[in-house]
Amino acid sequence: MNNTTGLFCKSKLTPVCTGCVVMKTRPNRICNTVYRTESGRNGITMNTRGLRSQLKDSVPVAGLCPQGAYGVQDSLRSGFTSVKNELLPSHPLELSEKNFQPNQDKMNFSTLRNIQGLHAPLKLQMEYRAARQIQRLPFLQSSNLALDTLRGNDESIGFEDILNDPTQSEMMGEPHMMVEYKLGLL
């Protein structure tokens, strides 16, 4: 990924690598800095052959310790523990679905950059960053209306709107704890 020529991203499998925008302007920089999504690092793993291309880019630390009630591993829900189970995705679509929105954004930014020049994606990213900061209290789900409007998702419905709606989830955070944590009082 740290390309000295800086013109193309090594991983040709992803339609856009963050490098395409940043590398052209600052060739020696690591391209993670512009996009704060983890998929920036996915751009590395997608290019390698074999199972490495399927690796999750982050392994939750808690997954390596026994979970469940009474601190014993929860065999019924998570099966027998094995390193392979922790590292490989449980379904071929898991990674592609997790990265779908970031990949769409990258593709759109790259097209914009090619058509209109560098200023267009930079200005839009600034607006995305601002829209992402419009949130409610820590334990409440935000509708992300501004972000959706910027992306054009306000005019379409997909499975992400129908299934597993966060406002309908059975778990709820402890409101007082979450606000105290956010304010740094905890």
Next chain:
Amino acid sequence: GGFSFENCKRNAVLEGEANKVGCSMPAARKTGTTICGVVFKDGVVLGADTRATEGMIVADKNCSKIHYISPNIYCCGAGTAADTEMTTQIISSNLELHALSTGRLPRVATANRMLKQMLFRYQGYIGAALVLGGVDCNGPHLYSIYPHGSTDKLPYVTMGSGSLAAMAVFEDRYKPDMEEDEAKQLVRDAIAAGIFNDLGSGSNIDLSVITKGKVDYIRPHDEANKKGVRTGDYKYKK
């Protein structure tokens, strides 16, 4: 939001355990089906049978496989019943929003593009094989869409487990620019071929005739498989 893959590992483990014991996981309800469509002079005729199967059992003797997408576009669905149902509903909603945004009657090519992009995104895991037909400002159009996202634009298409039987009828008797009654008879015969020669299709024949400005949703058009009437009486005579 969206799909959650939390239980995939657990399901894989349970399925392994079940197979060791000798049982198998319950099968999803499919519409092992015959669906077909044909373009005639003024529009499009879509046809479908009405049997839904769950493994080897008929789950629904009279299910509706022709789904509404927009006032001028209808879609027949084969494959996993839930997948076809939800996919067509989502595309119908998206098309309605799009039509409100453009202010025009939606086009069949738009619905086709939306469906193929969604099905490709899920790499064939959404098992929906669709026959999409409708009439828009550019005339009548008919598309067939496969679960992995490839599409064909043709004058006559068939899908489902009975597609070979139906296609045999089409290949024999299709002519371009047919009249409406001729087209309806042809589709009826193609679906009947699927019903009688394929175990996954059965019961009645539904038709949908779409022309410019009018849709005829004929359900049922023909009850090819009526349940028999019991002729004997086994009641104990007093």
